[in-house]
Amino acid sequence: MPEHRRADARRNYARILAVAEEEVAAHGAAASLEQIARVAGVGSATVRRHFPTRHALLEAVSRERIEALCVRARELTGAGDSTVDSRSALLEWLGEVVSYSVTARGLAVALAYDTAGADPAHGNSCSTALEEAGDPLLQRAVRDGAVAADVTVADLITLIVGIVLAAEHHPDPAARADRLFRLAVTGLGPQEDRTA
Template identity: 80%
Template structure:
């Protein structure tokens, strides 16, 4: 009997996650948990058993994007220009945050813990991914030593949230990222 319950629980989890991915894509981080339960044909308690918090649900929905960013960081680690590699990865992170509704919310520091990265599994996975890129850029003198992966994640989340209602959020966030990287001083 326990095997049947476990198999049923796995099917429920998969169905809830599939529905949640669609709902978050359509409605962002504020997607209705009750609507997810109805569409997945499970009770609200079943959704909450698998995903005790909205943040846990957003992290699960964002897992594929996080895995893709991790793979991209490994790919960029072999490039010669450490600054360009880091900035390209950061641009990818910003683009993902802008286009993947819910990802910025999944990465955002929620104040629950003292550490904005390690208290969040998505952000922690990105720290593992981007850490080598950042360390190499710092070692090469291409990025300031005080920059952290948490800073980069916070920047990406901020840009995504600041541009989410813009008519062209991708272009606006890309422009703001370029301004941030270049600084506000005229190039001379």
């Protein structure tokens, strides 16, 4: 939020964001904006002034988790000299994106590439941040011949979003999402042919 806003506007923003984090944790992407406004003690118009779309609210709620994933991508990229091969480093990071997306209700929706739901002035900042952070990992794997040259981080994030949303209502969404992710990256061959 811009620092030039009035002190009361900054306080409202912080209060709305804190309440939104709790509501999204409890109810996922379907958290009620009206409930957020009620609990924060502000009007619905105030919530919409700070967060003009549900997507903007979800991105703000997800910002810390996204930054943690970006830091992790940079750590794994910097580990290029280690014993971790480029494919394993990429898959480790993508697995962490899956795990975060399953546990952080609403994150998969924030990552979705629905431009109609994104803030038109800023696009999808969560997805953009992950693409920028993950691209060096992907490019290293492409250079090593471990991943096809035409694969993009956007492709991989879209795959993860689909997996997480498909597993959302499973009795064990984390295990289901992990299984589907592993299946997607290893293929449909017999078990002995699979290499994750």
